[in-house]
Amino acid sequence: MSEAAPASSVTPGTPDTPGSSDTHRTTADPYGTTAPLSAPLVAPPVPHASAALLTSLSPLLHDWLPRQRWFAGKGRPVVGFTLVSATELLPLTGSPGLLHLLVRAQQPTVPAQGAAAPPPADCYQLLLGVRRSLPPTLASALIGRVAQGPLAGHTVYEALSDPRLAGLLLERLRLPGTIGSLRFDKDPTAEVGSGLTPRALGAEQSNSSIVYGNSHILKVFRRVHAGANPDLELPLALAGEGSARVPAPIAWFEGANPEDPFEPFTLGLLQPFLHDAEDGWQLALKSLAVGRDFTAEAHALGRATAEVHLALAASLPTLTLGRPQAELLTAQMAERLEATVQAVPALLPYADGLRQAFDAVRELGAAGPVVTAQRVHGDLHLGQVLRTGDGEWTVIDFEGEPAKPLTERRRPQPVVRDVAGMLRSFDYAARSHQPWDPDWATRCRTAYLDGYTAASGIDPRHQAVLLRAYETDKAVYEVLYEARHRPDWLPVPMAAVRRLARPS
Structure with a gap:
């Protein structure tokens, strides 16, 4: 790369300080969430060459980034990029080089209702491979050829598609x-x-x-x-x-x-x-396809869910939800309902009954403490659990709903939120099979709740008001999603809406 401006002024990829083995111990904050007790990670100044590098890459990223399925800002134009950090994991003078970027994608947005300013631009992690030319085996990873700046004349591509560069990440993780x-x-x-x-x-x-x-x-x-x-x-x-x-x-x-x-x-x-594991969704569909009972698996899954909840309650702070938290919770649910009614008119005939599900939680809160809240999975369904070769259930993907703010995803919540998500998942599995077998879902729901009760000593059915509210909120979300993306699936959540809108 002798004819280009030197990229070595970007932070060089040389380990210089050891990692800390207790980086992620946690403690409670006033709201009851957790905050890391980590040694600070100080960002070095962004070298001038790094800023110039982003400028030269921007035309390629404008085209490539919105086409990635993990890009969250679809439907809004990208008007620019802001560099958060740039790190050379392999020198860009090599072949290949490996560049790590954190960039914010600037897009038009408006403040949320009641907010003083729009939220910060989404931040994305990019791992870019750099070569003079791309071998045919990596053609599908191409981002583009840089026209100007420090990497002029070089080809940039998705690094994780390159076995050599993906292997380098593992080596870095081996050496803190x-x-x-x-x-x-x-x-x-x-x-x-x-x-x-x-x-x-x-x-x-x-x-x-x-x-x-x-x-x-x-x-x-x-x-x-x-x-x-x-x-x-x-x-x-x-x-x-x-x-x-x-x-x-x-x-x-x-x-x-x-x-x-x-x-x-x-x-x-x-x-x-877990190479010998299969996810719960595929197992459920196979069970339906051959007419096999799934209640034993559902019961064991209920036990596994309860064991995860018990361990989270033992290791992280809990709090008691009272009237203010109940009112906030129901206000958020009601707001989502009203927005969905406007977007999906088919929901209108059931809106009053669904509102009653949320009002019941508000009334419960007015009478005194509602329930203990703790850290939960946050997005639990059959696709988030794996059954391993020895028949045991494992829970994965604790990120929560990625579209929600991190502070909300880390907030303690009633365990019935996770329970409601799994109950809705049984309904989805049953409805995906023709002919529809509603009894299959009912049996699985009962077995799951029985398993949860057996392992925890807490029967979610005794928290019927909260369970109904969380199921309702989940079904409302499903209605909006299916109406926008899969109209043929809309009858699945609408069947739940009809059930949940009826008075208990």
């Missing part, structure tokens, strides 16, 4: 330390093999995953937020409690947040790869 704006850390008791062949998994909506050999899987978060990601925070807490219901984190890496060194970006998480 800080490289520029990035900090790599690991469980000191865990072994990470070397020389494992990487392969990318497809069809993910919000992240990218790489499987190494048949033993490890690395999830790379694409749209990142300042603060501890629940997908790292909660499995670490569960591993600390000795829970076998979650693949324990092996290693992870973070990026410095220039605005707050104590709130870094969680960027990636390495966990054991």
Whole structure:
């Protein structure tokens, strides 16, 4: 790259400080969420060459970024990029080079109702490979050829598609330390093999995953937020409690947040790869296809859910929801309902009955403390659980609903939120099979609740008001989603709406 401006002024990829093995211990804050007790990760100044690099890459990113399935700002133009950090993991003078970027994509937006200013632009993690020319095996990873600036004449591509560069990430995770704006850390008791062949998994909506050999899987978060990601925070807490219901984190890496060194970006998480496991959704569909009973699996899944909740309650703070929290909760649910009624007129005849489900929670709160709240999964359904070869259920993907703010996803909530999500998932599975067998869903729902009760001593059916409200809120969300994206599926949540709108 002798004819181009030197890119070596970008933060060089040289480990210089050791990682900390207790980076993610947590404590309570006044709201009852958790905050990391981590050593600060200070962002180094952005070199001038890094800013010039982003300027030269911007024309390519304008075209490429909105086409990625994990890009959250679809439907709105990208008007510019702001560089958060740039780190060379392999010198850009090499072939290949590896450049790590955190960039904010500037898009037109408006403040939320009652907000003084629009939210900050979404921040994305980009891993870019750099070569003089791209071999045919990497043609599908092409981002483009740089026309000007430090990388003029070079080809830029998605690095995770390159086995050599994906393998480099695993090597960095094996050796904790800080490289520029990035900090790599690991469980000191865990072994990470070397020389494992990487392969990318497809069809993910919000992240990218790489499987190494048949033993490890690395999830790379694409749209990142300042603060501890629940997908790292909660499995670490569960591993600390000795829970076998979650693949324990092996290693992870973070990026410095220039605005707050104590709130870094969680960027990636390495966990054991359960190669012999099958997800609950596929198992349920197979059961329906052959007419096989699924209640034993549902009962065991209820037990597994309860065990996860018990371990989270033991390891992280809990709080009691009273009248203010009940009113806030129901106001948010009611707001989502009103917006959906406007968007989907088919919901209008049931709106009064659905409002009653939320009003009942408000009335419950007015009478006194409602229920204990704790950290929960936040997006639990049959696709978020795996049954391993020994028949045990494992829970994965603790990130919560990615579209929601991180502060909301980390907020303690009643456990019936997770329970309601799984109950809705049984309904979806049953409706996906023809002819529809409503009794299958009813049996699975009952077995799941029985299993949860047996393991926890708490019967979610005794929290009927809250359970109905959370099921209703979930069904309303489903109505809006299906109306927008899969109209043929709209009858599935509408059937739940008709049931939930009836007085208990």
